[in-house]
Amino acid sequence: MNTFPVSAAFALSLAAYAAGGVASLASWRRPSMARNICCGAALAGGALGGLAAVLGILQGTPVHWSVPSGIPLFAYSFSYDALGGFFNLILAILTIAVSVYSFGYLKEFEGKRNIGFFGFLFHLLLLSLTIVFTAANAFLFLIGWEVGALAAYGLVAFYHEQRESRQAGLLYIIMAHADVGCLLLGFALLIQGSGSAEFASFHTAAAHLSSARQSAAFVLFFLGFGIKAGVIPFHIWLPAAHPVAPSNASALLSGIVIKAGIYGMTRIFLDSLGGVPSWAGLAVLIVGVVSAVLGVLYALMEHDLKRLLAYHSIENIGIILMGLGAALIFRVAGHPLLAGVALIAAMFHTLNHAIFKCLLFLGAGSVLHSTGARNMEEMGGLIRPMPVTAFCFLIGAVAISGLPPLNGFVSEWLTYQSLLAGFGATGGLTRILFPLAGSMLALTGALAAACFVKAFAITFLALPRGAEASHAHEAPRSMLVGMGTLTVGCVSLGLGVTWFLPVFNAMTEQLLGQRVVANLITGGGFVLSAGTPHSGTVSTAIIAVGLLTLALPAALLVSRATRRFGRKSGPVWDCGLPALSEENEYTATGFSKALRMIFSVLYKPRREIQAVFDVSPYFPKEIRFESEIEPTFEKWLYAPLQEFIFRISSRMRTIQAGSIHAYLAYIFVTLVLLLLFGVRK
Amino acid sequence: MTELLTNSGLQLVLLLLVAPLLSGMIKTLKARLQTRRGPGVLQSYRDIFKLLRKGMVIPETASWIFTVTPYVVFGTATLVGLMIPMTTTHAPFSLFGGVLAVVYLLALGRFFLALGGLDTGSSFGGLGSSREMTISAIAEPAMMLAIFTVALGANSTNLSEMAKVAVGQSWRFLAPSQMLAFAALFIVLIAETGRIPVDNPATHLELTMIHEAMVLEYSGPYLALIEWGASIKQLVLMTLLVNTFFPFGLSSNWTAQTVGVGLVFYLAKLLMLACMIVLVETTNAKLRLFRVPELLMVAFILGALALISTFLF
Numbered sequence: 001m002n003t004f005p006v007s008a009a010f011a012l013s014l015a016a017y018a019a020g021g022v023a024s025l026a027s028w029r030r031p032s033m034a035r036n037i038c039c040g041a042a043l044a045g046g047a048l049g050g051l052a053a054v055l056g057i058l059q060g061t062p063v064h065w066s067v068p069s070g071i072p073l074f075a076y077s078f079s080y081d082a083l084g085g086f087f088n089l090i091l092a093i094l095t096i097a098v099s100v101y102s103f104g105y106l107k108e109f110e111g112k113r114n115i116g117f118f119g120f121l122f123h124l125l126l127l128s129l130t131i132v133f134t135a136a137n138a139f140l141f142l143i144g145w146e147v148g149a150l151a152a153y154g155l156v157a158f159y160h161e162q163r164e165s166r167q168a169g170l171l172y173i174i175m176a177h178a179d180v181g182c183l184l185l186g187f188a189l190l191i192q193g194s195g196s197a198e199f200a201s202f203h204t205a206a207a208h209l210s211s212a213r214q215s216a217a218f219v220l221f222f223l224g225f226g227i228k229a230g231v232i233p234f235h236i237w238l239p240a241a242h243p244v245a246p247s248n249a250s251a252l253l254s255g256i257v258i259k260a261g262i263y264g265m266t267r268i269f270l271d272s273l274g275g276v277p278s279w280a281g282l283a284v285l286i287v288g289v290v291s292a293v294l295g296v297l298y299a300l301m302e303h304d305l306k307r308l309l310a311y312h313s314i315e316n317i318g319i320i321l322m323g324l325g326a327a328l329i330f331r332v333a334g335h336p337l338l339a340g341v342a343l344i345a346a347m348f349h350t351l352n353h354a355i356f357k358c359l360l361f362l363g364a365g366s367v368l369h370s371t372g373a374r375n376m377e378e379m380g381g382l383i384r385p386m387p388v389t390a391f392c393f394l395i396g397a398v399a400i401s402g403l404p405p406l407n408g409f410v411s412e413w414l415t416y417q418s419l420l421a422g423f424g425a426t427g428g429l430t431r432i433l434f435p436l437a438g439s440m441l442a443l444t445g446a447l448a449a450a451c452f453v454k455a456f457a458i459t460f461l462a463l464p465r466g467a468e469a470s471h472a473h474e475a476p477r478s479m480l481v482g483m484g485t486l487t488v489g490c491v492s493l494g495l496g497v498t499w500f501l502p503v504f505n506a507m508t509e510q511l512l513g514q515r516v517v518a519n520l521i522t523g524g525g526f527v528l529s530a531g532t533p534h535s536g537t538v539s540t541a542i543i544a545v546g547l548l549t550l551a552l553p554a555a556l557l558v559s560r561a562t563r564r565f566g567r568k569s570g571p572v573w574d575c576g577l578p579a580l581s582e583e584n585e586y587t588a589t590g591f592s593k594a595l596r597m598i599f600s601v602l603y604k605p606r607r608e609i610q611a612v613f614d615v616s617p618y619f620p621k622e623i624r625f626e627s628e629i630e631p632t633f634e635k636w637l638y639a640p641l642q643e644f645i646f647r648i649s650s651r652m653r654t655i656q657a658g659s660i661h662a663y664l665a666y667i668f669v670t671l672v673l674l675l676l677f678g679v680r681k
Numbered sequence: 682m683t684e685l686l687t688n689s690g691l692q693l694v695l696l697l698l699v700a701p702l703l704s705g706m707i708k709t710l711k712a713r714l715q716t717r718r719g720p721g722v723l724q725s726y727r728d729i730f731k732l733l734r735k736g737m738v739i740p741e742t743a744s745w746i747f748t749v750t751p752y753v754v755f756g757t758a759t760l761v762g763l764m765i766p767m768t769t770t771h772a773p774f775s776l777f778g779g780v781l782a783v784v785y786l787l788a789l790g791r792f793f794l795a796l797g798g799l800d801t802g803s804s805f806g807g808l809g810s811s812r813e814m815t816i817s818a819i820a821e822p823a824m825m826l827a828i829f830t831v832a833l834g835a836n837s838t839n840l841s842e843m844a845k846v847a848v849g850q851s852w853r854f855l856a857p858s859q860m861l862a863f864a865a866l867f868i869v870l871i872a873e874t875g876r877i878p879v880d881n882p883a884t885h886l887e888l889t890m891i892h893e894a895m896v897l898e899y900s901g902p903y904l905a906l907i908e909w910g911a912s913i914k915q916l917v918l919m920t921l922l923v924n925t926f927f928p929f930g931l932s933s934n935w936t937a938q939t940v941g942v943g944l945v946f947y948l949a950k951l952l953m954l955a956c957m958i959v960l961v962e963t964t965n966a967k968l969r970l971f972r973v974p975e976l977l978m979v980a981f982i983l984g985a986l987a988l989i990s991t992f993l994f
Contacts, residue, residue: 453814461799539776542777547757569740572803
């Protein structure tokens with residue numbers, strides 16, 4: 001088979017990212033040029049990367065390249081297979097949308113910020129992600145991983161004059177290194193077993209590992225990739241770091257960078273470790289359920305639009321892990337078909353979440369760009385000055401809430417079906433866990449809908465709540481085009497799912513040895529099925545057509561009635577008091593009050609009201625209201641950990657005396673010990 | 682294709698006509714039980730007809746979300762109605778969406794209704810939306826657990842398949858899992874259709890209203906669509922309950938005769954369920970909002986028990 005087109009497109013996209021990064025850094029003195037280079041090169045790289053991914057997926061056979069490096073265990077080996085190709089496809093779609101968006105977005109930076117440096121970090125991130133998704137050597141993978149973490153750090157701390165950004169960056173870099181540490185140890189176990197750092201060699205080696213080592217490797221990789229993906233309880237960096245980055249970078253961070261964790265889990269658990277140990281799937285499923293439910297519950301309490309979106313990333317990673325966990329369980333239980341459906345559910349949700357989360361972050365970026373506010377309580381009424389942004393954000397909100405007929409519904413539907421299939425396919429107590437996980441997915445979906453009613457309505461509907469919101473203006477055209485692309489993606493992946501699914505054939509064949517997509521499509525190609533005969537079916541395309549067909553006569557009825565009986569606009573019912581103002585509107589805090597009280601065991605809310613009055617307490621002159629929830633994980637897990645580390649390090653200070661002689665002695669002793677260790681072997 | 686079209690047409694007519702009748706019936710029965718005369722069974726038709734012949738007042742602060750909402754509410758409720766077996770086991774749209782699509786389409790309608798409530802800037806709308814989204818979020822897991830219990834027994838989430846399996850077997854309602862699932866779904870039905878003790882459909886008192894608060898600013902034909910949609914949603918959920926747990930009179934053939942017989946049985950079953958709802962509404966007082974989660978927690982536990990008992994028995 002001719003592998004040249006894939007290789008060429010892939011190499012060119014890498015080159016475009018590398019050149020774009022260097023060129024935008026070089027032209028940092030000319031902001032306008034740097035902006036065009038940064039966005040143009042990213043667009044080109046994204047288009048080429050997308051081309052490579054499409055060609056690679058169509059071709060179906062993996063492409064390998066390897067250049068020896070002369071260093072033991074390290075080689076520049078790349079492998080463009082179905083799994084990596086799929087993640088590269090996601091990356092390419094987001095890169096294209098974000099780079100178009102950035103043409104307009106970065107204009108604001110001109111004369112204020114160093115666009116050249118931003119472009120450098122942006123391209124470095126894209127380059128490293130492409131390498132991560134294609135690396136076939138553990139060390140190459142780790143290098144890509146580390147460079148990506150550093151680039152992401154730069155983007156998180158980009159507004160470095162703000163204390164919030166610096167602190168978020170610090171937290172991010174600490175967590176990122178904890179995660180690299182775990183991965184390094186995990187790979188060390190695999191390399192020890194196989195004697196080579198090539199991914200292909202892990203395949204056979206993992207089967208021969210003792211069960212204790214298999215479990216250790218699983219735990220290390222789950223920790224490492226879990227931190228990257230932001231699963232609970234390793235999530236604390238995510239809602240701190242993603243919101244403070246520039247919005248186009250936040251979109252990539254939440255859209256694809258955390259998905260690198262999902263990629264790693266899929267690659268190592270399904271491909272290298274081959275699904276073992278047997279309890280691995282269960283652990284992934286349970287962690288997924290916890291992340292999904294807690295993620296959305298924390299999101300509900302947020303009034304900062306970007307932090308709210310960041311918490312929803314945790315929720316959606318949880319939903320992805322439910323599918324992935326089910327796939328692992330089915331694989332070990334010997335049901336490759338069900339495992340395939342569950343894997344498709346997880347991977348499709350990965351793509352869908354990437355698209356709508358990127359869209360929502362770009363929408364939040366437009367709002368921020370226009371009003372300068374991140375706090376929803378200062379917004380309102382933006383649907384009038386910003387109609388296109390509002391429409392795109394609404395589509396994203398419907399999609400992320402998992403509502404039909406958009407793409408979020410389809411992948412959640414597939415996840416439900418996999419979970420239901422688990423009841424029949426497994427034995428013992430695990431059986432009960434599956435439908436319970438399904439009901440928690442229902443809770444997650446309903447809470448997400450509540451949260452996005454809040455996010456959309458408080459931001460875009462009713463009257464403006466602050467001065468900035470009333471002077472808002474629509475975003476420039478390039479930003480709208482960037483959001484529009486992703487909006488079209490949400491709709492077309494939802495309605496056209498049966499035409500998209502064959503993309504997964506190569507992936508399930510590679511990882512599970514079976515093509516399953518043919519089982520998922522019935523009803524003349526319009527209907528999605530859950531895989532087994534008689535199980536559930538759904539057709540988003542027909543749902544969409546049905547909704548329109550049923551709404552049409554209703555619209556005709558209403559328009560006839562309004563023509564005859566009139567339609568006028570009037571003031572909102574104000575209970576006979578002087579006209580309603582924005583102060584009477586429901587706030588985001590008010591909206592989530594009921595849920596805050598119902599889940600008060602979890603939130604432990606604290607509120608403080610101080611009223612200042614002259615004569616009677618019924619006529620206060622001034623009221624101060626403060627409300628906050630307890631950050632459980634920070635308080636009970638991370639604060640003690642931090643204290644422990646500080647205590648250890650203050651003890652360690654005694655050996656760090658500041659004398660260069662002592663340090664030279666340490667180096668000498670270490671060297672001797674290492675040599676002795678080497679000789680002994 | 683022709684069967685699909687006739688079947689859809691028939692079911693659509695049935696949905697649009699029976700839904701207001703059922704609402705009227707519940708109102709009248711309730712009045713009789715409370716020794717009032719009540720408005721008469723046909724009152725809901727008169728209300729819809731009257732609203733369709735009124736002018737509309739659109740709040741000045743509202744955007745296009747406000748105007749789209751009635752269509753979404755009406756469209757989703759009606760579409761869902763086509764996915765549910767009513768008189769025979771053949772639901773016309775069964776292939777295009779099972780019970781998950783039903784739940785999520787109703788959620789789509791609710792999503793827009795809540796947006797419509799917040800769109801006007803009135804505090805009542807916000808209050809109603811907040812409460813509605815909260816209660817439905819708590820009701821959803823209970824509903825899913827109960828539905829899963831039935832779906833796992835039938836090995837499908839498609840409602841026609843589920844009905845076929847139920848018709849094929851001997852009546853299993855006395856199995857613990859079925860009774861527990863029914864109890865859980867009944868509580869969810871009360872919550873989802875906004876009935877006492879969760880919400881009072883007859884109130885306009887700001888402290889207690891949920892659904893009415895959201896639609897306070899709607900008038901004329903838009904209100905007609907929303908009310909009609911709400912009554913169709915109620916019919917759909919009640920149909921789900923009666924046909925899943927009491928599959929009497931359902932036939933897996935689709936002929937004029939089976940449809941006719943099925944219709945008689947169907948209406949009788951609906952009447953029985955309506956009597957149950959009326960009994961609950963009359964003998965209970967409305968719960969405080971923050972007691973509602975406890976009721977729904979009961980439903981969740983019943984659902985979980987139903988599931989565990991399928992596992993055991």
